[in-house]
Amino acid sequence: MAERAVACADSQSINRMLDVLIIGAGPVGLACALETQRKGLKAAIVEKGALVNSLVGYPTNMEFFSTPELLEIGGYPFPTAHYKPLREDALDYYQRVARDEKLTIRLHEKVLSMSGEQGDFLVETSQGKIRTRNVIVATGFYDLPNPLNVPGEDLPHVSHYYKEPYQHVLQHVVVIGAKNSSAKAALQMTRAGARVTLIVRGPEVSNSVKYWIRPDLVNRIAEGRITAHFNTTITAITPEAVEVLTPEGPLRIATDFVYALTGYHPDEALLGRLGVEPDPADEARAPLFDPATHETTQPGVFVAGTVCGGRATSRWFIENGRHHAQLIAAHIAGQLAPQLA
Numbered sequence: 001m002a003e004r005a006v007a008c009a010d011s012q013s014i015n016r017m018l019d020v021l022i023i024g025a026g027p028v029g030l031a032c033a034l035e036t037q038r039k040g041l042k043a044a045i046v047e048k049g050a051l052v053n054s055l056v057g058y059p060t061n062m063e064f065f066s067t068p069e070l071l072e073i074g075g076y077p078f079p080t081a082h083y084k085p086l087r088e089d090a091l092d093y094y095q096r097v098a099r100d101e102k103l104t105i106r107l108h109e110k111v112l113s114m115s116g117e118q119g120d121f122l123v124e125t126s127q128g129k130i131r132t133r134n135v136i137v138a139t140g141f142y143d144l145p146n147p148l149n150v151p152g153e154d155l156p157h158v159s160h161y162y163k164e165p166y167q168h169v170l171q172h173v174v175v176i177g178a179k180n181s182s183a184k185a186a187l188q189m190t191r192a193g194a195r196v197t198l199i200v201r202g203p204e205v206s207n208s209v210k211y212w213i214r215p216d217l218v219n220r221i222a223e224g225r226i227t228a229h230f231n232t233t234i235t236a237i238t239p240e241a242v243e244v245l246t247p248e249g250p251l252r253i254a255t256d257f258v259y260a261l262t263g264y265h266p267d268e269a270l271l272g273r274l275g276v277e278p279d280p281a282d283e284a285r286a287p288l289f290d291p292a293t294h295e296t297t298q299p300g301v302f303v304a305g306t307v308c309g310g311r312a313t314s315r316w317f318i319e320n321g322r323h324h325a326q327l328i329a330a331h332i333a334g335q336l337a338p339q340l341a
């Protein structure tokens with residue numbers, strides 16, 4: 001499949017000092033690589049998984065909320081057959097941009113830590129060390145699920161990632177959470193023939209659920225196709241059941257599978273090792289950065305994309321996060337201009 005291969009660098013090509021190392025090949029990391037490269041900077045991405053790894057992990061038939069033009073990067077048109085792009089459309093689109101721009105990307109290599117200072121950072125990865133003048137952290141948040149902190153959470157039939165309904169047909173499934181991901185998963189599995197029970201901590205399906213999804217879920221609950229327990233918390237998960245505390249008292253719900261779709265958070269330990277400080281005034285522990293340049297308090301280290309919101313994971317997304325790339329690229333190019341001349 002040479003046609004589909006991304007222009008990945010071999011280790012030789014980033015043995016020399018880089019102007020910019022981007023951590024993470026999500027949509028925003030790709031935008032950062034593309035914009036810095038277009039400014040004449042020597043840029044490379046290190047990505048711990050596949051290209052656009054978060055999107056690879058999204059539900060198989062997932063449909064984006066945004067229309068395609070709002071997901072575009074680098075001015076590349078994103079034509080789709082549907083009003084809203086599907087996950088596959090976006091996977092194709094971003095890999096095509098990476099290939100056409102001949103971005104230097106090392107996949108399946110994880111950034112572990114960093115030493116040095118602006119102008120000469122030494123970034124340690126699972127495969128070796130990379131020297132770079134600047135670092136852009138575009139690591140998103142999708143790798144670390146928010147834990148339930150209950151016994152049984154690590155059992156093999158508990159997952160924080162929903163892919164598709166087919167393995168659950170004619171089975172009992174408990175879905176924990178009532179935001180967009182839980183709502184869509186519950187509806188899809190119900191329609192495929194699973195018996196879904198929704199456990200919701202609050203009094204109703206979240207008002208943040210998209211306006212075209214919420215009524216569908218509310219009506220399926222009203223007609224009894226989906227059982228929902230509101231104001232309910234999980235107390236334990238066993239191999240056969242989920243134990244919950246409802247307003248009426250404790251309840252045991254027999255189940256074959258559990259989806260704990262309770263959100264995700266950024267890798268704060270990694271951010272700390274990269275010298276990125278959280279904003280002490282922000283409950284979400286978002287990184288402290290200059291909004292004009294996205295430079296953090298560690299000179300030469302920038303944040304881009306969803307990681308900028310800390311634990312407030314819906315503060316930044318592709319639509320608004322992709323614009324960080326131009327700000328950062330312009331700033332770094334301006335600083336390095338005398339050296340590039």
Ligand SMILES: Cc1cc2nc3c(=O)[nH]c(=O)nc-3n(C[C@H](O)[C@H](O)[C@H](O)COP(=O)(O)OP(=O)(O)OC[C@H]3O[C@@H](n4cnc5c(N)ncnc54)[C@H](O)[C@@H]3O)c2cc1C
Nearest residue numbers: 024026028048053064065066111139140305306317318319
């Ligand atoms: C179901 C769903 C639907 C969505 N729909 C929309 C939508 O319609 N519109 C929209 O704008 N947004 C949408 N979003 C949000 C959007 O997908 C994210 O905001 C987007 O992926 C953020 O891009 P990013 O590049 O900042 O981070 P990510 O895409 O998460 O990329 C971060 C990358 O960093 C890599 N990484 C992490 N740690 C390391 C490390 N130590 N070393 C190397 N690499 C590392 C990860 O593997 C990952 O590939 C949706 C999200 C979900 C879950």
